[in-house]
Amino acid sequence: MILQTALLIGLVIFSVLALLLKDLLRSAISLALASLLLGIIFFRMNAPYAGVFEISVVAGLITVLFVLTIALTGKGEAIHESRLVNWVFPLVFVAFLVIDALVMKSLLGKVPALASGAESGSFGEVLWKARTIDLVGQIAVILAGVFAVLALFRKRDKND
Amino acid sequence: MIILFVVLPLIVAGILPLVGKVSRRVLPDLLANATLLGLLVYAAVAGRALIAGGPVLQQLSWLGEAVNLRLALDGFSLFMLLAIALVGLAASLFSIDYMEHYGAKANYYALYLVMIAGMNGLVLATDLFSVYVFLEVAAIASYALVAYGLSHDGLEAAFKYLMLSVVGSAFIVAAIAVVFGMTGSLDFAAAAAGLQELNAGPVLAIASAFFLLGFGLKAALVPFHAWLPDAHPSAPAPISAVLSGLLIKVSGVYAMTRIFLNIFGLTPALSTVLMGLGAISMVIAAFLALGQKDMKRMLAYSSISQVGYVVLGIGIGTPLGIAGGLFHLFNHALAKGLLFLTSGSVQQATGTRNLDEMGGLAKRMPVTAATNLVGALSIAGVPPLNGFWSKLLIIVALVQAGHPVFAVIAVLTSVLTLWYYLLMQRKAFFGKLNEKWAAVKEAPFWMTVATVLLALLCVGIGILFSTTVSTWIQPAADVLADGIHAVTGSWGF
Numbered sequence: 001m002i003l004q005t006a007l008l009i010g011l012v013i014f015s016v017l018a019l020l021l022k023d024l025l026r027s028a029i030s031l032a033l034a035s036l037l038l039g040i041i042f043f044r045m046n047a048p049y050a051g052v053f054e055i056s057v058v059a060g061l062i063t064v065l066f067v068l069t070i071a072l073t074g075k076g077e078a079i080h081e082s083r084l085v086n087w088v089f090p091l092v093f094v095a096f097l098v099i100d101a102l103v104m105k106s107l108l109g110k111v112p113a114l115a116s117g118a119e120s121g122s123f124g125e126v127l128w129k130a131r132t133i134d135l136v137g138q139i140a141v142i143l144a145g146v147f148a149v150l151a152l153f154r155k156r157d158k159n160d
Numbered sequence: 161m162i163i164l165f166v167v168l169p170l171i172v173a174g175i176l177p178l179v180g181k182v183s184r185r186v187l188p189d190l191l192a193n194a195t196l197l198g199l200l201v202y203a204a205v206a207g208r209a210l211i212a213g214g215p216v217l218q219q220l221s222w223l224g225e226a227v228n229l230r231l232a233l234d235g236f237s238l239f240m241l242l243a244i245a246l247v248g249l250a251a252s253l254f255s256i257d258y259m260e261h262y263g264a265k266a267n268y269y270a271l272y273l274v275m276i277a278g279m280n281g282l283v284l285a286t287d288l289f290s291v292y293v294f295l296e297v298a299a300i301a302s303y304a305l306v307a308y309g310l311s312h313d314g315l316e317a318a319f320k321y322l323m324l325s326v327v328g329s330a331f332i333v334a335a336i337a338v339v340f341g342m343t344g345s346l347d348f349a350a351a352a353a354g355l356q357e358l359n360a361g362p363v364l365a366i367a368s369a370f371f372l373l374g375f376g377l378k379a380a381l382v383p384f385h386a387w388l389p390d391a392h393p394s395a396p397a398p399i400s401a402v403l404s405g406l407l408i409k410v411s412g413v414y415a416m417t418r419i420f421l422n423i424f425g426l427t428p429a430l431s432t433v434l435m436g437l438g439a440i441s442m443v444i445a446a447f448l449a450l451g452q453k454d455m456k457r458m459l460a461y462s463s464i465s466q467v468g469y470v471v472l473g474i475g476i477g478t479p480l481g482i483a484g485g486l487f488h489l490f491n492h493a494l495a496k497g498l499l500f501l502t503s504g505s506v507q508q509a510t511g512t513r514n515l516d517e518m519g520g521l522a523k524r525m526p527v528t529a530a531t532n533l534v535g536a537l538s539i540a541g542v543p544p545l546n547g548f549w550s551k552l553l554i555i556v557a558l559v560q561a562g563h564p565v566f567a568v569i570a571v572l573t574s575v576l577t578l579w580y581y582l583l584m585q586r587k588a589f590f591g592k593l594n595e596k597w598a599a600v601k602e603a604p605f606w607m608t609v610a611t612v613l614l615a616l617l618c619v620g621i622g623i624l625f626s627t628t629v630s631t632w633i634q635p636a637a638d639v640l641a642d643g644i645h646a647v648t649g650s651w652g653f
Contacts, residue, residue: 148304
């Protein structure tokens with residue numbers, strides 16, 4: 001219980017740091033740490049596949065991409081945010097925590113226990129057999145992403 | 161084979177960049193338009209026969225083994241497929257000439273077809289998570305298409321659109337997770353049945369609120385509309401037409417109504433919230449449209465206002481109200497698609513979207529002026545055009561259901577709509593010809609074909625409105641009016 005609480009608090013702290021830190025590199029690393037903690041939480045909650053994907057893809061691959069991009073783009077001029085942002089975010093965050101503490105406990109008691117649905121079975125079975133339609137969707141998402149990159153980073157052709 | 165609606169555009173999208181290496185223009189034009197024409201013919205000719213005996217459920221097998229590719233086609237989804245194919249084809253015909261100077265046409269069509277496949281997939285999905293997946297397919301393609309011109313405005317608008325749309329998606333996923341947590345299933349039928357057995361009022365209220373926020377953002381209802389007046393005008397004209405005409409309705413209105421009416425069941429409280437949101441959007445956006453100088457921005461605000469009518473109509477929950485709302489959705493898709501296309505013709509001919517700089521263009525672009533007038537009068541609800549009948553249905557339904565105040569608001573907003581559209585028509589097309597535009601010519605052939613096609617449909621549906629309502633709108637409205645029985649009764653696999 002103490003470990004779980006510590007993990008959750010760490011998750012919130014690193015997520016907030018990722019938002020607030022001005023240095024992009026530090027912000028990206030905070031995000032990776034937050035997602036690492038989330039992955040550990042997934043493992044402890046008996047969702048090893050979610051944990052593996054969270055750690056390998058979000059904490060690993062995406063962080064590498066972020067760091068590479070930051071390294072390649074170099075330092076630009078600092079962006080000045082309006083003063084408003086500096087105190088609106090903490091305010092909203094505190095308000096969120098208060099509402100969370102007041103509402104969530106009574107609400108969670110009202111959520112019925114998770115019924116075991118038709119979509120059970122081993123990970124592979126669920127992914128390949130039960131959720132096949134989502135794989136079609138995934139293919140479409142990847143196509144959309146590839147075409148988007150091709151379109152947005154295209155060079156204007158002389159013939160066009 | 162209703163899966164063709166998803167797979168065919170995807171396959172063509174996959175091969176288009178390769179085809180683009182061989183032929184820069186002709187083959188991509190031909191392939192993309194032929195695909196959309198094929199889907200339109202399929203939906204219009206074969207679709208009604210398919211669902212004559214009730215909803216079609218398809219579960220495919222792969223190499224002899226059943227895989228879980230479940231799709232369902234009923235009156236409501238068929239009606240949406242028809243709308244998507246129709247407006248999609250018109251915008252794609254328009255692209256033949258319009259997208260000429262943007263370059264990389266094969267790539268453009270590929271993204272366009274992925275967006276169409278995403279919308280079709282969403283409409284045919286039978287489970288909540290698939291709804292989310294296909295919502296994202298259409299959304300990701302649309303972000304890139306908004307920024308396709310690579311102008312500063314376009315990129316900025318696409319970024320804003322991306323940011324707000326992602327917030328909407330996050331709320332939608334959260335709501336789906338809540339429903340899954342309660343019922344243990346994502347399937348429409350099982351989730352609807354599960355929610356009936358549970359007595360989980362407060363949790364269901366939270367799920368409804370999350371869905372309302374998420375789909376409200378996607379449909380750009382006031383107060384979640386901030387992204388639309390930037391995103392839609394900045395996109396290339398055919399994309400504006402599809403975004404305003406189809407995307408906000410498929411990923412906002414369709415998904416929201418399917419979930420609220422067929423899975424949750426429309427409660428009086430939810431009905432009041434929907435009607436309230438609809439009425440607020442209708443009025444506020446109409447006033448905002450009135451003050452616009454940018455032609456496409458005015459059209460964008462008008463879209464928010466007209467989606468308000470649709471949500472108001474469906475929110476009444478009576479069979480007539482739902483039919484009116486859906487009919488207006490269809491009419492607005494055609495007319496707003498038409499208006500964005502004509503605004504594209506004007507922008508391409510003059511290089512400006514500022515209404516104050518235009519004037520007298522009817523002398524140089526008579527066909528564009530005439531089609532624009534048809535679209536404007538149709539949305540404003542002038543008889544005998546199609547928009548008149550759908551607004552009439554909504555207003556009659558409001559009176560019948562005992563909401564005279566909403567009915568009066570709807571009529572007054574309609575007057576306001578007529579006002580700003582006449583303002584647009586007068587500033588852009590009537591009056592003295594601005595000397596600057598002496599050399600302006602009528603829009604090229606395919607652009608004119610697309611606008612004339614949509615204008616003829618607006619007039620034709622206005623004249624044959626009762627046939628249209630009985631063949632296309634009524635079956636769709638029946639599904640929604642049936643409530644949760646529509647999915648729990650006949651959708652079991």
